[in-house]
Amino acid sequence: MQGFPVTRAAQRKTRPSDDGLRFGEVFTDHMFTMVYEDGLGWHSPRIVPYGPFEIDPACCVLHYAQAVFDGLKAFRGADGQVRLFRGDRHAARLNRSCDMLCIPPLDPRLVEDSFAALVAVDQDWVPSKRSTALYIRPTVIATENFLGVRPSRKYLYYVILTPVGPYYREGLNPVRILATDQHVRAVPGGLGAAKTAGNYAASLYAAREAEQQGYTQVLWLDGQHREFLDEVGTMNIMLRIGDTVVTPPLSNGTILDGVTRDSALQLLRDWGIATEERPVSIHEVEEAHRAGRLTEMWGTGTAAVISPVGELGFGSARMTINGGRTGELTQRLYDAITSIQYGATNDAHGWTRLVRAPDRALTDPLPEAASVPAM
Numbered sequence: 001m002q003g004f005p006v007t008r009a010a011q012r013k014t015r016p017s018d019d020g021l022r023f024g025e026v027f028t029d030h031m032f033t034m035v036y037e038d039g040l041g042w043h044s045p046r047i048v049p050y051g052p053f054e055i056d057p058a059c060c061v062l063h064y065a066q067a068v069f070d071g072l073k074a075f076r077g078a079d080g081q082v083r084l085f086r087g088d089r090h091a092a093r094l095n096r097s098c099d100m101l102c103i104p105p106l107d108p109r110l111v112e113d114s115f116a117a118l119v120a121v122d123q124d125w126v127p128s129k130r131s132t133a134l135y136i137r138p139t140v141i142a143t144e145n146f147l148g149v150r151p152s153r154k155y156l157y158y159v160i161l162t163p164v165g166p167y168y169r170e171g172l173n174p175v176r177i178l179a180t181d182q183h184v185r186a187v188p189g190g191l192g193a194a195k196t197a198g199n200y201a202a203s204l205y206a207a208r209e210a211e212q213q214g215y216t217q218v219l220w221l222d223g224q225h226r227e228f229l230d231e232v233g234t235m236n237i238m239l240r241i242g243d244t245v246v247t248p249p250l251s252n253g254t255i256l257d258g259v260t261r262d263s264a265l266q267l268l269r270d271w272g273i274a275t276e277e278r279p280v281s282i283h284e285v286e287e288a289h290r291a292g293r294l295t296e297m298w299g300t301g302t303a304a305v306i307s308p309v310g311e312l313g314f315g316s317a318r319m320t321i322n323g324g325r326t327g328e329l330t331q332r333l334y335d336a337i338t339s340i341q342y343g344a345t346n347d348a349h350g351w352t353r354l355v356r357a358p359d360r361a362l363t364d365p366l367p368e369a370a371s372v373p374a375m
């Protein structure tokens, strides 16, 4: 792995204890940055003290949202080792998101190395308790100062880290979701397959409406027919109908290619469970529920890993799934994925990568702009 120049934070923050960690509220001592300029390409990768950026009010990202991000986690296992989960796949997806937003591509190896190098520098921030993790947030923003509408000629890539607790305090906690045919998240030909800021802004209104009706998440239906399941909140959706696990396909470009989705599908195939990636109509879901064949439903995503659905609302219908409890396959997937993440089980697919400590103890002062040793 390549080394990057490191400027150490002069002062280290107080780290929160593993208990009571929330999501994305405290950030570590360092961040990774790299800039792009037309003609020079991506240059000057480095690790620097975490801190604010100075942004011109005319900076184009503030006006037209030419911005993408990704999200992955590093886990500390019972053996004390820190592992990144599928960093290569997240780096590749960040580049696909960049492409859709006319942002010049990054070197995927460098991106993956940026995760590992930054986590190595701040690795005493990786919490130890099971179901805690260090969340990694790579982001790319357009940074040219102008108000015309065209792709920027300057960009900033940066990575920040935040220690996070379990998504739900009591472990797996079934959520209530509301299918809406009033609002849509994505349309064919749109940006649904990109992890981009605007998609999140566009999801807030419907999410607020669902919350006002007592639901946790929105089940998005497709933008054309308002009939076929797309995603749930910011997670991919899976249903167990009879003995088959069904999930909407990626083919029409409205669904984000989730790494947890891919991992779950792979494990299900390993276990000999039938999987189908095909359009799923909300009417088929209602029908399967009536017939008692809709036995489990869950969302997949890095933050919660697997999120069971206990109730689905659609129009005047209220469908309770598996008595509102976590289903057997839902639990099995959660256990299997998290066991790999914490290094508690054999990682047959090579999904994890060990993050090794820099050679020096972290308390040693490093000279300005020293290199992180090769790992």
Ligand SMILES: *Cc1c(COP(=O)(O)O)cnc(C)c1O
Binding pocket: 071, 195, 231, 233, 234, 235, 236, 256, 257, 258, 259, 260, 261, 300, 301, 302, 303
């Ligand atoms: C990030 C995200 C997901 C989940 O992807 P993972 O790689 O599993 O974290 C699903 N849908 C949307 C819209 C997302 O932004």
